[in-house]
Amino acid sequence: MTTLNQSPAEATAAQASPAAQAVGLRKTYGTGGAEVTALAGVDVAFARGHFTAVMGPSGSGKSTLMHCMAGLDRPTAGQAFIAGLDIGGLDDSALTKLRRDRVGFVFQSFNLVPTLTARENITLPVDLAGKKVDSDWFDYLVGQLGIAGRLSHRPNEMSGGQQQRVACARALVNRPELIFADEPTGNLDSNASAELLGFLRRSVQELGQSIVMVTHDPGGAAFSDRVVFLADGQVVGELYQPTPTSVLDQMSRLGAQSDPELGA
Amino acid sequence: MRNVTLKGILAHKLRLALTCLAIVIGVTFVSGTYVLTDTLHNTFYALVGTIFHKIDFQVRGAAQFPTTDAANAVRNPVPEALVDEIRRVPGVEAADGVADGYAQFVSRTGKPIATGAEPTIGESFDPDSRTSELHIVQGRPPTGLHDVVMDAGTAKSHHFSVGEQVGVILTGATQTFTITGIAQFGTADNLAGVTFAAFTLPEAQQAFDEVSELDHINVVTVPGANRAAVQQAIARELPHGVEVVTGQTVLDEQTSSINQDLSFFSTALLVFAFISLFVGGFTIFNTFSITVGQRTRELALLRVVGASRRQVFRSVLAEAAIVGAASSLVGTGLGVLAAIGLEALMSALGYTLPAGPIVFEPRTVIVAFAVGIGVTVISAVGPARRAVRTAPVAAITDRQDARDVSSRRRLISGAAVGLVGVVALAAGLALPKVGLVGLGAACIFTGTAILAPAVARPLSSVIGRPLARLGGVPGRLGRENSMRSPRRTA
Ligand SMILES: Nc1ncnc2c1ncn2[C@@H]1O[C@H](COP(=O)(O)OP(=O)(O)O)[C@@H](O)[C@H]1O
Ligand SMILES: [Mg+2]
Numbered sequence: 001m002t003t004l005n006q007s008p009a010e011a012t013a014a015q016a017s018p019a020a021q022a023v024g025l026r027k028t029y030g031t032g033g034a035e036v037t038a039l040a041g042v043d044v045a046f047a048r049g050h051f052t053a054v055m056g057p058s059g060s061g062k063s064t065l066m067h068c069m070a071g072l073d074r075p076t077a078g079q080a081f082i083a084g085l086d087i088g089g090l091d092d093s094a095l096t097k098l099r100r101d102r103v104g105f106v107f108q109s110f111n112l113v114p115t116l117t118a119r120e121n122i123t124l125p126v127d128l129a130g131k132k133v134d135s136d137w138f139d140y141l142v143g144q145l146g147i148a149g150r151l152s153h154r155p156n157e158m159s160g161g162q163q164q165r166v167a168c169a170r171a172l173v174n175r176p177e178l179i180f181a182d183e184p185t186g187n188l189d190s191n192a193s194a195e196l197l198g199f200l201r202r203s204v205q206e207l208g209q210s211i212v213m214v215t216h217d218p219g220g221a222a223f224s225d226r227v228v229f230l231a232d233g234q235v236v237g238e239l240y241q242p243t244p245t246s247v248l249d250q251m252s253r254l255g256a257q258s259d260p261e262l263g264a
Numbered sequence: 265m266r267n268v269t270l271k272g273i274l275a276h277k278l279r280l281a282l283t284c285l286a287i288v289i290g291v292t293f294v295s296g297t298y299v300l301t302d303t304l305h306n307t308f309y310a311l312v313g314t315i316f317h318k319i320d321f322q323v324r325g326a327a328q329f330p331t332t333d334a335a336n337a338v339r340n341p342v343p344e345a346l347v348d349e350i351r352r353v354p355g356v357e358a359a360d361g362v363a364d365g366y367a368q369f370v371s372r373t374g375k376p377i378a379t380g381a382e383p384t385i386g387e388s389f390d391p392d393s394r395t396s397e398l399h400i401v402q403g404r405p406p407t408g409l410h411d412v413v414m415d416a417g418t419a420k421s422h423h424f425s426v427g428e429q430v431g432v433i434l435t436g437a438t439q440t441f442t443i444t445g446i447a448q449f450g451t452a453d454n455l456a457g458v459t460f461a462a463f464t465l466p467e468a469q470q471a472f473d474e475v476s477e478l479d480h481i482n483v484v485t486v487p488g489a490n491r492a493a494v495q496q497a498i499a500r501e502l503p504h505g506v507e508v509v510t511g512q513t514v515l516d517e518q519t520s521s522i523n524q525d526l527s528f529f530s531t532a533l534l535v536f537a538f539i540s541l542f543v544g545g546f547t548i549f550n551t552f553s554i555t556v557g558q559r560t561r562e563l564a565l566l567r568v569v570g571a572s573r574r575q576v577f578r579s580v581l582a583e584a585a586i587v588g589a590a591s592s593l594v595g596t597g598l599g600v601l602a603a604i605g606l607e608a609l610m611s612a613l614g615y616t617l618p619a620g621p622i623v624f625e626p627r628t629v630i631v632a633f634a635v636g637i638g639v640t641v642i643s644a645v646g647p648a649r650r651a652v653r654t655a656p657v658a659a660i661t662d663r664q665d666a667r668d669v670s671s672r673r674r675l676i677s678g679a680a681v682g683l684v685g686v687v688a689l690a691a692g693l694a695l696p697k698v699g700l701v702g703l704g705a706a707c708i709f710t711g712t713a714i715l716a717p718a719v720a721r722p723l724s725s726v727i728g729r730p731l732a733r734l735g736g737v738p739g740r741l742g743r744e745n746s747m748r749s750p751r752r753t754a
Contacts, residue, residue, distance in 0.1 A: 067657055072568060072656045072657050073655070073656075073657050092573065093572055093573070096567070096570055096571070096572045096573070097570070097572075099568060099569065099570050099656075100569065100570020100571075101570070105568055105569065110561060110565065111565070112565075113268060113562055113565060113566065114562065115268070115271035115562075116267060116268065116271060120267055124566075124569055124570075125569050125570045127267070128566075128569070128570045128571050128572075128575060129570065170569065
């Protein structure tokens, strides 16, 4: 399933290791007086076959954490692992292959190449790898996502919900170890959100897919198995088997805690 | 990735058209220049060939000074008495003397007739068809004093016919002659605009040389003769300062003389070609910079989902290559049309040429495409490199990562390269040397490209204004884009 060559020992280690893990991950932007600490030493592991939600106030470092863990950006210090592989040691072309073959992405917006049709967007990672599309898998995905009738459309001819579902199909087409989704429902109405989240949930349950999703919405977080809370670049709490109410509870408790510290 | 490239090109048709236009113009000049000069060369060669093909040897005075243009060398006259001696040489079939010089017809309105800077030639009419290049198509050869044979080109364009009187300027005042005949060179009405007046030998000798002197003697050998032996035998009869050369030598000298004229002509055209390609290259550089700027997010998105740097780089260059190839194809075709048009124009101006086919050498296509695609692709390398350096995160965050060659270093190196270019261009135009002109244009282009980011903001607002009006949204986008991040515009 993976394209990077692994020895049997490594493969066993990968099997045992979490889908993704951060160890002492730090990221600072700028230097001197203008220095911003986006991640202040994050230790977190995302389990295989689990749907993990990441929540936290705006600017708490959620996106930065995702970028550093997915090989889109390099951390200032600390380590990030994908299936036991330390991605800090990879050069640009190895990171590119990692993103292409082993990780899927869904962002809040601008997920699709505007000049390509839905079909071409979905198969892009496969085409870039110079491989043949697994048509059974492709058909299964577009069927599940309800976009079979939209495949010849360009992104600007589709609704926001359809675009995000195309992005999901694209993220899944190479059967990645892990999907990173950064506020995938941030621009969607509640119906479209529920559809997308339902699909993500099913792909975890039925296909054993591992997913990490950043969200602002307690209702969305309730689709996950576990919620990790971030504040000021640090993990400040977590919650298993969340419900909208328990997520809200936790959020208000964390908010009450951090408010006096911020001195706002 | 091929898909991404093609669709990226087709998504911006107007911008594409404008980019292509610049290259099309440049390639049109290159292709047109080659087709025209090849065609002219071929035509002249055929023409000179028909004039001299009959002659096996020519006896003439040796050049008085060493020269690179033997066809126009200053030569001493040859004594007329030599003609009879040469006729007696075994293996010689015919030998006829010619006296030639300057003679210019005067039009009915009293103006000297000339086409451009082409010579106006006067010559003794050689009635011997074995040695003569001229043949009468109407009337008869000159037989007496003040008889003249006129070239068909002049007769046609100035409406002279047999039996009429015509003024001819010889060395002194205008004299009046009677047109006894109209003549052609082979199948041509005249020799590419050269006018031609033929007189009786005594009259020509009196006008151009001295009595009993000739400019050269044309010799034809009997069929099957050993030419080398005949040439040696003739040489033995010749006094000091007189030489015998083969007809082929005369032909080669004439051809190389014509080529020297043509090469100046083609140099001028190629200079235009390089200037327009220089402008074209600059336009393309800008267009691709803006395109890549606009597509930073798109290209970064490709990087996110697994396109390697090389794939993105190749995609941008492939786009350039396709645009360059399409433009080169159009430009090459237009060049042929331009050459045909120019030839028609020359003929309308009196440079009547024998009907010759348009010469379209493989070299023309190869150079036109190499230049068209080369300029486009090289112009796109900078923007492509910038595209590749785009961090994948740029797709999601709209933050620019500021990476920079220091502006001072930019200014100094850009100015230096540009200056070298100006000097090379000036020298190339003055000499003239096409290679230097090309080098100069390339250096100016490169220098400007290096300098551009420093001056992009004021410039792009000026350029962008009409562009925004013209190009609607894409133009506006391009302008805002280049204002926001000056390094994106060239
Ligand atoms: N490229 C960058 N340059 C400078 N600061 C940045 C950059 N990216 C993020 N930041 C800063 O890092 C912090 C965390 O940002 P981010 O990870 O986007 O937070 P979140 O996704 O939780 O809203 C913020 O203070 C943000 O301003
Ligand atoms: Mg964010």
